[in-house]
Amino acid sequence: MKEFELIKHIFQASMMANTRGREDILLGIGDDCAQVQVPAGQSLVFSMDTLVEGRHFPFDADPVDIGYRAVATCVSDLAAMGAKPAFFTLGLTIPESDPQWLAGLAQGMAELAEPIGLILVGGDTTKGPLTLTLQVHGYVEADQVPLRANAKVGDDIYITGLLGDAAAAVPIVTGELHVTSERFDYFYERFWRPQPRLIAGMALKRVVHSMMDISDGLAQDIQHILTASNVGAHLEANALPISSELVAWQPESALSLALTGGDDYELCFTAPSSAAQDIQLIIQTLHLPCVKVGTIVESGFTINGYDGDLGGWQHF
Amino acid sequence: MKEFELIKHIFQASMMANTRGREDILLGIGDDCAQVQVPAGQSLVFSMDTLVEGRHFPFDADPVDIGYRAVATCVSDLAAMGAKPAFFTLGLTIPESDPQWLAGLAQGMAELAEPIGLILVGGDTTKGPLTLTLQVHGYVEADQVPLRANAKVGDDIYITGLLGDAAAAVPIVTGELHVTSERFDYFYERFWRPQPRLIAGMALKRVVHSMMDISDGLAQDIQHILTASNVGAHLEANALPISSELVAWQPESALSLALTGGDDYELCFTAPSSAAQDIQLIIQTLHLPCVKVGTIVESGFTINGYDGDLGGWQHF
Incomplete structure (x- = not known):
């Protein structure tokens, strides 16, 4: 368990856990749930993607690349809805807890997420074959979604x-x-x-x-x-x-x-x-x-x- | 790919894809994103859990049991927030597409989800070692969350x-x-x-x-x-x-x-x-x-x- 506290630390320390100035994020990482107040006049859209090592990206890839691309591919679904990116969650399954690898993953994710205002607000970390499940969430006026x-x-x-x-x-x-x-x-x-x-x-x-x-x-x-x-x-x-x-x-x-x-x-x-x-x-x-x-x-x-x-x- | 269409079919056919009478669910399974209108006066709370075979549940378990318990353990986080269950997403990684096994999983999930009004609205299915990532979402008044x-x-x-x-x-x-x-x-x-x-x-x-x-x-x-x-x-x-x-x-x-x-x-x-x-x-x-x-x-x-x-x- 101690190992997995480290992961939390790395991601919390990164700017992705930074919710300053974000009135929509009522609770981020650290309670039983995250809590969000969707802005008035907006609906919530979201998409979940799972990426499995060796299937969606090659074995032994650079974690910075994995992190960037995982967020990018998932955020692309928000683009298709005409939505503004808001926050995301990460279900991370890893074979072992390697601080350098994890820091790289967090860096790659932040590289895409930070400039577009997409904040990491929760998730889960487990031990197993390398798999990432992301859910990205965005806001869009209810009647302006291009179906x-x-x-x-x-x-x-x-x-x-x-x-x-x-x-x-x-x-x-x-x-x-x-x-x-x-x-x-x-x-x-x-x-x-x-x-x-x-x-x-x-x-x-x-x-x-x-x-x-x-x-x-x-x-x-x-x-x-x-x-x-x-x-x-x-x-x-x-x-x-x-x-x-x-x-x-x-x-x-x-x-x-x-x-x-x-x-x-x-x-x-x-x-x-x-x-x-x-x-x-x-x-x-x-x-x-x-x-x-x-x-x-x-x-x-x-x-x-x-x-x-x-x-x-x-x-x- | 064809195999994985089957999965979509099984879950869509189940009552979990049923959004009748649910004005909050604007779009369920089938577009780039799902879309939800959080009811007025409510905030959104959500929790993500990943369950890995052999770690969070034993190998070769009954899929009905796996499905029920996966939803139950994740929904427990909503209970801790005093929230009303609303909808969930499922990231499912499976080694092979076995219709009977999948129908069992869907049945177990519905057994817990249906009576509490928790609807499956999206997710992803991939091939790999058996892993389930669920994100459950609920509604609660913004200022009534027991932290x-x-x-x-x-x-x-x-x-x-x-x-x-x-x-x-x-x-x-x-x-x-x-x-x-x-x-x-x-x-x-x-x-x-x-x-x-x-x-x-x-x-x-x-x-x-x-x-x-x-x-x-x-x-x-x-x-x-x-x-x-x-x-x-x-x-x-x-x-x-x-x-x-x-x-x-x-x-x-x-x-x-x-x-x-x-x-x-x-x-x-x-x-x-x-x-x-x-x-x-x-x-x-x-x-x-x-x-x-x-x-x-x-x-x-x-x-x-x-x-x-x-x-x-x-x-x-």
Whole structure:
């Protein structure tokens, strides 16, 4: 038990336990429960993600990277709801209590969480195979959530950022593949440091019909919108946003990675053509990389310019 | 991936996904986040617990038992806050997807959750060593939470229910020890089916100074109140509530188990003597097993009538 007091100490000592100036956090770490007063006029949205070593991230990874990415991938779900990040909890299962490793994990988490006002308010620590379960919570006006179920026939389909880099990076981050140091640096960062599109999500929520984040690959994830909205989609392969780094490295498989590779954590959203001007304004104001990649149709799922496999993405 | 769709199906099909009549649940399972509107005048309290197979429950246990107990132990933290149960999330890591096992788990969870209005609204399912992380959420008026930090010198210390049975049951539930079927039935139930003191917690919150639940043993857990409140405690060993079943079976170690054994999930609370009459009324009205076991003092921790070891409790 004493060992696990240490963990509490490391996380409490970190700035993540700092609730100063946060009137919504009534109780943080240290009682039977944490206690929160959701601000007036706001609803609470939250998402839970579990990350298992060797499955969602490679064995023996840098704890700073693990911490940063765990928070980032989970926060991406808040971005998809147009929500403002508020607080999170951490269920941490570790084989042993290594102070240096834990300090690294806390540092990586703080690196993402602190600038966006996301505070660690509770959790649990247990002994076992390395597993992290995070629940992130955000605030959003009850009626301003862009649902998956609200896509309409005729909507434009947009994607933020670039697709495929993180999936291409997997053999690099596992150490299976050795590349030039320049290539390593680019793709290592693309896998470990996804940038959740929080500000974009908050700005877009008023003008889109539906929105979600892409974690398992566009071709697979967009099905959630299509199923929930009972519509189809037509995509243009040559409109997909792919990095020049990926095209230069893997010209043959870049498109397939962009469509079926996971771990991008970009937003996919649909909006009526009447919203196109508003969206362009948001794109310009936020310097947001964002392109139109297709259209919502009555039914079916077609991709013009791609005839490869669309099999589901498995992380490791 | 297909396998894990099944899990979603099992849990969604169960009554736990049923949000009918619940105006607070705006979105349940199925979008990037769940969405909740906390009722006016209420704050949100929540607690996360992780349960690892072989550590918090024995290998190859009945999934119905695992499900029931996982929710019960986590809900016990809501009881300690005087909160009304509202909803929960489940991060489930399983080595394989066995429909029968999963249906059992869902059944056990529903057995505890349904009657108390606790609804499953989200979570994550991953492949790996069997681990459950639950976050349970409840509602309570912001200023009516009985904190650990509010015990006062002179307070009476009370305990609900019976202590020690669950710890005594451990070698029975692991199969290490064989006992008569009558004894087996009693202690098996005492380990696997803790009854979180929800109604007691809600009734007591207005009259107590401090309250917590006992999960790692009274002697260890009461230290949280003492440290947080900067006070000491004096306990009377012969006042501790111990079952006649435990005394009959293990007369020598019953007291030690009651003080240092874990897994009881009873409430420990402190209250001024001026509240004694109110507490007696609550005890009588609710038919609540509840006794006074000691007094809050300036400093130190003494137990009259016990000179055994007070070492920390490890579950398995």
